[in-house]
Amino acid sequence: xxxxxxxxxxxxxxxxxxxxxxxxxxxxxxxxxxxxxxxxxxxxxxxxxxxxxxxxxxxxxxxxxxxxxxxxxxxxxxxxxxxxxxxxxxxxxxxxxxxxxxxxxxxxxxxxxxxxxxxxxxxxxxxxxxxxxxxxxxxxxxxxxxxxxxxxxxxxxxxxxxxxxxxxxxxxxxxxxxxxxxxxxxxxxxxxxxxxxxxxxxxxxxxx
Amino acid sequence: xxxxxxxxxxxxxxxxxxxxxxxxxxxxxxxxxxxxxxxxxxxxxxxxxxxxxxxxxxxxxxxxxxxxxxxxxxxxxxxxxxxxxxxxxxxxxxxxxxxxxxxxxxxxxxxxxxxxxxxxxxxxxxxxxxxxxxxxxxxxxxxxxxxxxxxxxxxxxxxxxxxxxxxx
Numbered sequence: 001x002x003x004x005x006x007x008x009x010x011x012x013x014x015x016x017x018x019x020x021x022x023x024x025x026x027x028x029x030x031x032x033x034x035x036x037x038x039x040x041x042x043x044x045x046x047x048x049x050x051x052x053x054x055x056x057x058x059x060x061x062x063x064x065x066x067x068x069x070x071x072x073x074x075x076x077x078x079x080x081x082x083x084x085x086x087x088x089x090x091x092x093x094x095x096x097x098x099x100x101x102x103x104x105x106x107x108x109x110x111x112x113x114x115x116x117x118x119x120x121x122x123x124x125x126x127x128x129x130x131x132x133x134x135x136x137x138x139x140x141x142x143x144x145x146x147x148x149x150x151x152x153x154x155x156x157x158x159x160x161x162x163x164x165x166x167x168x169x170x171x172x173x174x175x176x177x178x179x180x181x182x183x184x185x186x187x188x189x190x191x192x193x194x195x196x197x198x199x200x201x202x203x204x205x206x207x208x
Numbered sequence: 209x210x211x212x213x214x215x216x217x218x219x220x221x222x223x224x225x226x227x228x229x230x231x232x233x234x235x236x237x238x239x240x241x242x243x244x245x246x247x248x249x250x251x252x253x254x255x256x257x258x259x260x261x262x263x264x265x266x267x268x269x270x271x272x273x274x275x276x277x278x279x280x281x282x283x284x285x286x287x288x289x290x291x292x293x294x295x296x297x298x299x300x301x302x303x304x305x306x307x308x309x310x311x312x313x314x315x316x317x318x319x320x321x322x323x324x325x326x327x328x329x330x331x332x333x334x335x336x337x338x339x340x341x342x343x344x345x346x347x348x349x350x351x352x353x354x355x356x357x358x359x360x361x362x363x364x365x366x367x368x369x370x371x372x373x374x375x376x
Contacts, residue, residue, distance in 0.1 A: 121369070
């Protein structure tokens with residue numbers, strides 16, 4: 001009205017564009033923080049790094065109120081059903097950031113109880129490398145999520161229906177190779193794991 | 209020779225051996241004697257020798273250990289709260305059914321400690337009021353700290369359903 005002359009009389013756009021524009025600037029993260037990455041996540045939300053500049057500062061601890069799950073830290077096999085339940089409880093549309101080396105690949109924790117990447121069990125949109133990642137890297141991930149929403153989002157979230165197949169690593173069958181299924185380390189005296197170890201001729205140690 | 213060792217020798221002759229490491233005395237009970245002797249020995253240490261505090265219960269797997277005679281060791285770390293003296297009781301158990309008497313009748317604090325040893329090594333404790341897994345999920349079937357268990361497990365860590373984006 002008052003700015004008649006500056007703007008054209010009407011604009012033509014797509015509803016998808018408008019929905020994406022509003023959604024991407026109003027992300028509500030669900031902080032699924034299980035380890036030290038959670039500390040960086042808190043730093044990202046605090047005033048120095050200030051994730052609020054990108055419209056995603058409204059962290060809620062109920063999955064019902066969130067649309068961006070940030071898995072920050074290692075996930076053990078006892079936590080996988082909890083993580084999946086929280087993911088299923090979040091309303092659509094929703095996205096997931098796998099923050100840090102442990103959540104993305106297991107990191108250094110290649111042990112019997114640690115999941116080697118959460119993308120084997122829930123869909124992940126953006127991975128953040130680092131151990132732990134700097135807050136700037138998490139902000140970069142949020143910006144990537146925003147770009148992904150703007151490019152692929154639809155107002156009725158129909159783009160998710162196309163993602164009906166498994167998106168994780170394909171190496172599930174290569175879980176334990178025969179040479180990796182190691183058992184007791186042979187040499188307790190030097191604490192090494194030599195495979196061609198001759199034990200029989202060693203003098204027996206006296207039992208303490 | 210400490211006075212409590214005289215008491216133990218008089219009460220349980222031939223049931224244990226001792227050794228010392230950096231000033232800490234160890235009382236070692238072999239697997240063939242442990243089920244009958246261990247609880248009485250711990251009770252004697254607690255009630256007659258003043259070792260009234262159970263610091264820790266830990267498990268060890270001596271598979272392929274040079275010179276080891278028995279497989280599973282369970283270490284009870286006892287402290288005398290009056291003198292500050294310590295003694296370590298190491299009892300052994302063997303396959304196929306490693307079982308030791310529970311120390312819960314003596315120390316209530318042994319409850320979770322023995323559950324952890326059971327969870328990690330599969331050593332059962334006879335007389336334990338609630339012998340369940342404490343760290344691993346209850347559907348876990350292996351004992352992960354045994355030396356013949358692979359470091360990366362037997363695939364339990366990935367035995368979960370996958371949720372795809374379309375169905376969530």
